[in-house]
Amino acid sequence: MGTSIQIGGAGVLALLWLFTPPTQAARTQGDLSPAPSIAGHLLVATPKLEDPNFRHTVIYMIQDDSTGAMGLVVNRVLGKGPAADLLKGLGLDANPKASGEIEVHYGGPVERGQGFVLHSPEYRGEDTRVVSDLAALTSSPDILEDLAAGKGPRRSLFALGYAGWAPDQLAAEIAAGEWVVIDADEDLLFGAPEDSKWQRALNREGIDL
Numbered sequence: 635m636g637t638s639i640q641i642g643g644a645g646v647l648a649l650l651w652l653f654t655p656p657t658q659a660a661r662t663q664g665d666l667s668p669a670p671s672i673a674g675h676l677l678v679a680t681p682k683l684e685d686p687n688f689r690h691t692v693i694y695m696i697q698d699d700s701t702g703a704m705g706l707v708v709n710r711v712l713g714k715g716p717a718a719d720l721l722k723g724l725g726l727d728a729n730p731k732a733s734g735e736i737e738v739h740y741g742g743p744v745e746r747g748q749g750f751v752l753h754s755p756e757y758r759g760e761d762t763r764v765v766s767d768l769a770a771l772t773s774s775p776d777i778l779e780d781l782a783a784g785k786g787p788r789r790s791l792f793a794l795g796y797a798g799w800a801p802d803q804l805a806a807e808i809a810a811g812e813w814v815v816i817d818a819d820e821d822l823l824f825g826a827p828e829d830s831k832w833q834r835a836l837n838r839e840g841i842d843l
Contacts, residue, residue: 638761638773639724639749669805671698674766676818677705677804678835683812687743690832693797694752694823696765703799706752706771708791708823709831710740717782720792724749726775732782739828741793750793751777752823757787768818789824814841 677693693705718732741750755770759777764770770787780786799807807813816839822831 639751639775639778672703672815673698674768674818676708676816676822676835678814678816678832678841680812680814682810683807688797691797692822692831692835693742694765694769694818696763696771696796698804700801702801703804705797706741706750706791706793707739707797708752708793709828711828712738712740712794714738717778721778721782724775724778726779732779733784734782736778736781736792739791739793741795742797744796744798746795748795749773749778750796751781751787751790752793753777753787753790754820754824755787766818768820769823789820791824814839816841 673695675695677695679688679691679693683689688707690709691707692709694708695703695705697704714735714737716732717734717736720736720738721732751772752769753772755764755767757770757772757777757780758764759772759774761774762770762772777786777790778792781790781792804813808815814836816835822835822838825831
């Protein structure tokens with residue numbers, strides 16, 4: 635209770651082996667008014683963004699304020715495997731009733747040993763952060779145990795790592811045309827298949843890149 639989902643370097647490698655891969659412009663320099671927060675929105679990479687960490691990614695934004703920005707990539711699956719095996723890999727006691735499979739997503743390049751569950755907001759844990767009426771974020775291991783026992787949120791996505799930006803860094807990247815910001819919806823957050831989310835996001839907004 636009260637801890638976060640932490641996985642050491644060896645644990646990350648073990649999970650990747652165990653879980654087999656599945657068959658607005660920002661403000662200008664002279665404008666001192668703060669840009670609107672994009673927390674709760676989707677950040678979609680444009681073809682101009684060639685960084686392999688973010689190429690063709692769709693990111694759900696958790697935080698965007700004067701201290702910086704943070705989000706989770708929602709369209710890259712690292713692997714998939716039995717929920718009971720995931721719990722064991724995290725050093726948690728596997729519930730005998732644990733069933734089903736859990737996908738492990740790439741959440742971003744920062745702190746790859748930190749696990750997060752992005753989920754529908756009807757579920758509330760002791761450290762749950764509600765971002766919008768579509769999604770909340772929980773990092774306590776309790777949520778994984780609840781998911782394995784069939785008591786978790788209605789929709790969820792488990793990710794390792796996150797995407798982070800220093801103050802004003804993301805605004806500069808958006809101004810440079812590396813990202814577009816769109817409204818989020820439940821299908822783009824939690825729906826399958828993940829490998830089509832990038833194009834679906836652009837198509838939904840009528841963005842021709």
